[in-house]
Amino acid sequence: MVVELVATAVWAMLPAYVPNNAAVLFGGGRPIDGGRTMGDRRMLGDGKTWRGTAAGWGAGIVLAVVLNQLVEPASDALGIALPEFPLAAALALPLGAMLGDIGASFLKRRTGRERGAMFPGVDQLDFVVGALLLALLAAPGWFGETFTTGVLVVVLVLTPVLHVTTNGIAYALGLKDEPW
Numbered sequence: 001m002v003v004e005l006v007a008t009a010v011w012a013m014l015p016a017y018v019p020n021n022a023a024v025l026f027g028g029g030r031p032i033d034g035g036r037t038m039g040d041r042r043m044l045g046d047g048k049t050w051r052g053t054a055a056g057w058g059a060g061i062v063l064a065v066v067l068n069q070l071v072e073p074a075s076d077a078l079g080i081a082l083p084e085f086p087l088a089a090a091l092a093l094p095l096g097a098m099l100g101d102i103g104a105s106f107l108k109r110r111t112g113r114e115r116g117a118m119f120p121g122v123d124q125l126d127f128v129v130g131a132l133l134l135a136l137l138a139a140p141g142w143f144g145e146t147f148t149t150g151v152l153v154v155v156l157v158l159t160p161v162l163h164v165t166t167n168g169i170a171y172a173l174g175l176k177d178e179p180w
Contacts, residue, residue: 004080009154011074011082012146015064015090016097016131017159019056021166023098024175026059027052032102044105045115053098060094083146092138093131100130116178124160 029051033043064085067074075082085093104126108119132155136143147155171179 003078005150005154006158007078007080008082008146009151009158011067012151013093013128013131013155013159014067015060015085015093016127017162018063019060019094019097020101020127021056021170022059023049023052023056023101024170026055038109041109041112043109044102045109047115048102048105053102056098057094060097061090064090064093083142086139086142088139089135089142089146092134096131096134097127098130099134100127103130118178124163125156128155128159 027047027049029049031044031046032048032050032053033045036043068084068090071082071084104119104122105115107122108115108117111119113119132143132147132152135147167176168179170176
């Protein structure tokens with residue numbers, strides 16, 4: 001039961017987990033806020049770019065398509081029924097992840113935090129909240145079948161651990177300026 005919950009949670013969230021990493025690798029370029037400020041602070045900052053957002057969204061979509069091709073052999077190998085991603089979910093999960101991260105950047109600026117400053121809780125779950133909300137809106141039936149209470153609990157517990165670990169690795173590789 002626990003293995004099934006964890007496997008389903010990770011599988012279902014992979015298209016939302018990958019976008020921020022892809023944005024770090026392939027981002028840069030023009031900031032989404034165009035340098036505009038709100039009051040005395042930038043709206044988002046230089047870390048939120050059009051190219052990074054597009055790359056992150058695209059990477060998540062591609063991953064969902066690939067996972068759909070692998071769902072049968074992966075399900076057979078694990079002995080559980082992993083979910084397929086309908087088009088609406090394949091589009092919504094990674095876009096929601098990117099929008100959640102952008103929303104957190106906006107909140108950081110409004111609360112006086114600079115780019116890269118730690119914002120405990122928000123840093124680890126912003127993209128999850130965005131991904132889950134957009135998936136719920138775009139594919140409510142699929143969402144209800146896939147994200148049971150148990151799967152949601154696993155996502156909310158496991159994601160911060162994965163987030164801290166992957167960010168630490170990206171920092172050690174010189175891909176991020178801070179380990180969170």
